[in-house]
Amino acid sequence: MADSALPTAPVPQLAQSVxxxxxxxxxxxxxxxxxxxxxxxxxxxxxSFFLFRIIPGDPVRTMTHGRPVSIxxxxxxxxxxxLDKSLAEQFWTYLTGVLRFDLGESFQYNRPVTDxxxxxxxxxxxxxxxxxxxxxxxxxxxxxxxxxNHGSLGDRVNTGVALTLWSVxxxxxxxxxxxxxxxxxGWFPTSGMExxxxxxxxxxxxxxxxxxxxxxxxVAVVYAQYLMIMRSSLLDEMGSDYIVTARAKGLRxxxxxxxxxxxxxxxxxxxxxxxNLGFVVFGAVLVETIFSWPGLGQLFYSGLSxxxxxxxxxxxxxxxxxxxxxxxxxxxxxxxxxxxxRP
Amino acid sequence: xxxxxxxxxxxxxxxxxxxxxxxxxGVFGLVVLALFVLTALLAPVxxxxxxxxxxxxxGSPLQGPSADFLLGTDxxxxxxxxxxxxxxxxxLTVGFWATFISIAFGTLxxxxxxxxxxxxxxxxxxxxxxxxxxxxLVLGVALAAVLGRSLTTIxxxxxxxSWPTTARLVRAQTLAVEARPYIExxxxxxxxxxxxxxxxxxxxxxxxxxxxxxxMVGSAILTESTFAFLGLGDPTTASWGATIQAARDxxxxxxxxxxxxxxxxxxIVLVVLAFTLVGRAIEGVLNPKLRER
Amino acid sequence: MxxxxxxxxxxxxxxxxxxxxxxxxxxxxxxxxxxxxxxGESGCGKSTMALALxxxxxxxxxxxxxxxxxxxxxxxxxxxxxRAVRWAGASIVFQGAMHSLNAVQRIGAQIAEPIxxxxxxxxxxxxxxxxxxxxxxxxxxxxxxxxxxxxxxGQRQRVMIxxxxxxxxxLIVADExxxxxxxxxxxxxxxxxxxxxxxxxxxxLMISHDLSVLADTCDRLAVMYAxxxxxxxxxxxxxxxxxxxxxxxxxxxxxxxxxxASRRRPQGLAGDxxxxxxxxxxxxxxxxxxxxxxxCDAVDPSLWPAGSxxxxxxxxxxxxxxxxxxxxxxxxxxx
Numbered sequence: 001m002a003d004s005a006l007p008t009a010p011v012p013q014l015a016q017s018v019x020x021x022x023x024x025x026x027x028x029x030x031x032x033x034x035x036x037x038x039x040x041x042x043x044x045x046x047x048s049f050f051l052f053r054i055i056p057g058d059p060v061r062t063m064t065h066g067r068p069v070s071i072x073x074x075x076x077x078x079x080x081x082x083l084d085k086s087l088a089e090q091f092w093t094y095l096t097g098v099l100r101f102d103l104g105e106s107f108q109y110n111r112p113v114t115d116x117x118x119x120x121x122x123x124x125x126x127x128x129x130x131x132x133x134x135x136x137x138x139x140x141x142x143x144x145x146x147x148x149n150h151g152s153l154g155d156r157v158n159t160g161v162a163l164t165l166w167s168v169x170x171x172x173x174x175x176x177x178x179x180x181x182x183x184x185x186g187w188f189p190t191s192g193m194e195x196x197x198x199x200x201x202x203x204x205x206x207x208x209x210x211x212x213x214x215x216x217x218x219v220a221v222v223y224a225q226y227l228m229i230m231r232s233s234l235l236d237e238m239g240s241d242y243i244v245t246a247r248a249k250g251l252r253x254x255x256x257x258x259x260x261x262x263x264x265x266x267x268x269x270x271x272x273x274x275x276n277l278g279f280v281v282f283g284a285v286l287v288e289t290i291f292s293w294p295g296l297g298q299l300f301y302s303g304l305s306x307x308x309x310x311x312x313x314x315x316x317x318x319x320x321x322x323x324x325x326x327x328x329x330x331x332x333x334x335x336x337x338x339x340x341x342r343p
Numbered sequence: 344x345x346x347x348x349x350x351x352x353x354x355x356x357x358x359x360x361x362x363x364x365x366x367x368x369g370v371f372g373l374v375v376l377a378l379f380v381l382t383a384l385l386a387p388v389x390x391x392x393x394x395x396x397x398x399x400x401x402g403s404p405l406q407g408p409s410a411d412f413l414l415g416t417d418x419x420x421x422x423x424x425x426x427x428x429x430x431x432x433x434x435l436t437v438g439f440w441a442t443f444i445s446i447a448f449g450t451l452x453x454x455x456x457x458x459x460x461x462x463x464x465x466x467x468x469x470x471x472x473x474x475x476x477x478x479x480l481v482l483g484v485a486l487a488a489v490l491g492r493s494l495t496t497i498x499x500x501x502x503x504x505s506w507p508t509t510a511r512l513v514r515a516q517t518l519a520v521e522a523r524p525y526i527e528x529x530x531x532x533x534x535x536x537x538x539x540x541x542x543x544x545x546x547x548x549x550x551x552x553x554x555x556x557x558x559m560v561g562s563a564i565l566t567e568s569t570f571a572f573l574g575l576g577d578p579t580t581a582s583w584g585a586t587i588q589a590a591r592d593x594x595x596x597x598x599x600x601x602x603x604x605x606x607x608x609x610x611i612v613l614v615v616l617a618f619t620l621v622g623r624a625i626e627g628v629l630n631p632k633l634r635e636r
Numbered sequence: 637m638x639x640x641x642x643x644x645x646x647x648x649x650x651x652x653x654x655x656x657x658x659x660x661x662x663x664x665x666x667x668x669x670x671x672x673x674x675x676g677e678s679g680c681g682k683s684t685m686a687l688a689l690x691x692x693x694x695x696x697x698x699x700x701x702x703x704x705x706x707x708x709x710x711x712x713x714x715x716x717x718x719r720a721v722r723w724a725g726a727s728i729v730f731q732g733a734m735h736s737l738n739a740v741q742r743i744g745a746q747i748a749e750p751i752x753x754x755x756x757x758x759x760x761x762x763x764x765x766x767x768x769x770x771x772x773x774x775x776x777x778x779x780x781x782x783x784x785x786x787x788x789x790g791q792r793q794r795v796m797i798x799x800x801x802x803x804x805x806x807l808i809v810a811d812e813x814x815x816x817x818x819x820x821x822x823x824x825x826x827x828x829x830x831x832x833x834x835x836x837x838x839x840x841l842m843i844s845h846d847l848s849v850l851a852d853t854c855d856r857l858a859v860m861y862a863x864x865x866x867x868x869x870x871x872x873x874x875x876x877x878x879x880x881x882x883x884x885x886x887x888x889x890x891x892x893x894x895x896x897a898s899r900r901r902p903q904g905l906a907g908d909x910x911x912x913x914x915x916x917x918x919x920x921x922x923x924x925x926x927x928x929x930x931x932c933d934a935v936d937p938s939l940w941p942a943g944s945x946x947x948x949x950x951x952x953x954x955x956x957x958x959x960x961x962x963x964x965x966x967x968x969x970x971x
Contacts, residue, residue, distance in 0.1 A: 036472070039469075040472065040473055044473075047473075051486070160368075163616060163619055163620070163623075164612065164616055166619070167561065167565070167613075167616040167619060168608070168611075168612050169565060169569060169584070169587075169608065169611055169612075170569075171569065171572050171587065172568075172587055172604070172608035175587065175590075175591060175596055175604055175608075176604065176605070176608065179596055179599055179601065179604065184599060190597070241730055241735040242735060242736055242737055242738045242739070244687065244692055244730070244736075245728070245730060245736050245737070245738075245799075246749075247692055247722075248692055248722055248723060248727070248728045249722060249723045249727075249749060249753065250719040250720060250721070250723045250750065250754065251719075251749070251753060252719065260738050260741075263740050263741075264738070264739065264740055285573075286569060286572070290591075301573070304573060304575075338740060339740055339783040339785070340739055340740075340785045365652070
């Protein structure tokens with residue numbers, strides 16, 4: 001039936017050339033986004049270089065701040081860091097190092113920063129990954145419900161609770177949860193990721209048990225954003241004409257919501273989730289510190305208190321790269337969800 | 344002519360207020376804010392001279408609530424209530440100044456980028472993108488680690504990392520305003536760039552900036568407490584975040600000294616929530632579509 | 637028996653500032669296969685009317701009166717029954733098809749959706765029917781895979797029409813179907829609607845601010861002002877010889893092409909339609925009326941037979957036997 005509508009020869013050719021052009025456009029779109037991310041990444045590396053080496057005047061003094069170091073040791077450090085070379089040379093060494101995943105050696109642990117990151121990255125991925133899934137699911141679900149019954153008592157309580165939790169400093173909430181549920185009621189461990197001596201499959205419930213409080217803390221301070229964005233974009237959509245069309249078709253409200261309103265409202269929300277994902281990694285610094293969760297955040301905190309500059313610098317690049325990567329993912333995902341911006 | 348303008352502005356303000364008043368949460372936020380501002384201003388009157396003294400504190404350390412100290416004392420023997428009162432000064436100062444920096448830069452760059460367009464605008468937006476992807480806390484923490492620990496560092500760190508959000512918003516708003524016909528007319532009548540920007544664009548962009556400002560103060564205060572908790576603040580100032588950090592240091596968590604941990608946190612939540620509610624209420628008045636929410 | 641019979645319909649929006657009447661006692665009837673045009677300025681309640689017919693208004697709207705469709709009262713009908721009537725009994729072509737279509741769904745799926753809902757048709761059959769409908773409105777069936785933004789305004793409006801025809805309804809409500817389209821396309825769409833409803837014997841309720849468009853398409857016209865019908869009758873009678881001053885002004889605002897008289901005396905209507913929350917006393921039109929009488933602010937006349945043609949009526953004191961003086965309340969008369 002569709003074939004009968006197709007005029008014969010010229011049109012398929014036309015369609016072909018249109019497709020070619022859209023292929024080029026698509027390639028260009030992805031190229032631009034990828035290029036933008038690389039430029040941002042370069043800017044981050046540049047920033048970190050200048051921030052930690054140039055601003056303080058004498059980096060060695062900053063590094064050794066508050067510690068007794070002899071003149072000879074200082075000279076040694078200068079040579080180690082190539083500070084006797086020109087700025088351009090230093091940057092080149094630094095840049096090539098970063099690109100080879102050589103982030104220098106930690107003062108504090110006397111180990112390559114990359115190794116330290118490798119050791120600590122999985123606990124963070126576990127905690128942050130779980131928290132993002134839980135908070136996104138919770139936020140979106142509550143957001144949809146809130147928008148659908150907007151103005152109702154439940155909606156107002158919902159929004160109020162979310163806004164209040166958003167205003168809570170995560171570290172403080174963590175402390176309160178420890179006071180009540182760990183040191184108070186003793187339901188959960190106060191710190192760490194696993195108990196000593198637990199082996200094999202037993203580790204899974206053990207880690208889960210340790211993860212409850214940090215997870216609750218992270219979810220509590222993050223889900224409000226998803227809720228508010230989902231709620232307001234769904235409210236926007238609900239006033240739209242196509243929703244009236246859908247209702248006029250005789251669809252049940254539930255179907256109108258699921259099939260028409262939510263897919264449209266999801267667009268801005270999904271972007272936000274991915275953009276946020278990058279930041280949440282850093283947001284875990286405080287929660288990991290409070291709960292002694294052996295991840296990157298805790299590593300960062302320990303680097304700060306020394307201060308262990310190569311470590312802090314390396315994590316700075318890593319955290320920023322995470323944000324850039326997630327922004328890129330959001331950019332690439334958006335056209336998949338929204339045909340209007342499909343290149 | 345001028346009197347006419349003023350009369351119109353007064354009327355606008357009156358209308359704004361009558362709509363704002365209908366938002367109960369917004370009014371609640373405003374009242375809470377007023378209380379905190381009052382507390383911050385009157386801090387020297389409300390507390391004794393030696394309230395913050397570590398060398399000759401008013402009480403003995405780590406006492407629970409009593410008739411003398413309603414919320415107990417900290418590790419140096421200072422009254423928790425006094426610490427909260429003085430802490431409001433730190434929070435509000437940091438919040439206002441950081442926001443001021445952020446808004447000033449953001450508005451300036453946003454209007455410039457929106458008004459002139461072209462490659463300069465693209466470059467400016469690229470720069471804001473760089474700042475946007477950098478986790479503000481990381482950059483702030485790095486700055487603080489490098490510049491030393493002080494309130495100014497925290498203010499600069501927050502201000503410098505939060506302006507891109509404002510810039511993007513202002514740019515979008517500028518583009519919207521410049522598309523209106525009366526801008527065309529102002530140009531046709533010979534209005535220069537500066538005239539158009541300051542007399543036409545700025546007044547129209549300001550309302551949205553106002554809403555953004557209020558929301559931003561809240562998050563700046565939250566960030567400040569985080570910085571202080573990470574030990575990046577001035578160790579001698581009695582900030583709420585620093586107080587919570589001190590409580591953690593002395594083991595208030597395991598010995599369950601709730602009066603040491605609870606009050607500063609509640610103060611932070613109240614102030615941040617108040618700013619958020621006020622910001623949302625302003626937004627609601629400015630954008631009627633949002634009002635029902 | 638009339639297919640659609642609306643009697644004394646009122647729609648009131650409950651707002652924070654009090655009740656706002658949007659439709660104030662509207663009655664009309666539409667026979668099977670007939671075409672009725674509903675005209676008026678924006679804000680006169682005509683779009684509220686369109687949505688009220690299928691109870692599509694937000695919860696803040698309160699409806700009274702009766703809407704009998706095919707013998708059943710839509711206002712008292714159960715939600716389940718109402719959903720069955722929606723689209724299968726009466727469908728709507730909305731204005732500005734840009735936003736009336738779901739932007740992230742292919743148009744074929746959107747057309748097939750009501751078919752699957754209201755008939756036992758399977759996925760494939762519904763798809764096939766959607767393709768046929770597209771061809772019926774002059775679009776190639778393969779456009780079913782397109783997203784709304786890939787179509788022009790006129791094409792989107794054709795999609796809306798195809799969608800409205802999907803379940804063979806007895807009535808189509810077309811709410812400003814040609815607004816926002818350029819003139820050539822407007823004419824095409826109007827012709828399309830006309831031929832389709834004629835071909836399938838569908839009743840049409842067309843709503844527009846453009847009286848000349850309605851006069852060309854419809855059998856009968858009704859003019860709404862401030863939530864009321866102030867004039868109704870056969871299309872030619874209302875457009876050519878309106879008796880209500882507002883009907884006259886509206887007709888004059890859209891001159892008929894080739895009519896030299898309308899060119900010589902162009903008429904505009906000063907002022908804005910009243911705010912539904914603060915209607916003037918008496919006849920709602922009197923503040924803008926060029927020929928008002930002294931007692932127009934005290935009398936709000938209902939429709940009265942007037943003018944030429946079958947069932948022509950107008951709601952103006954000037955068509956009443958004594959200029960409506962007998963309706964003036966005593967207080968006003970003595971003053």
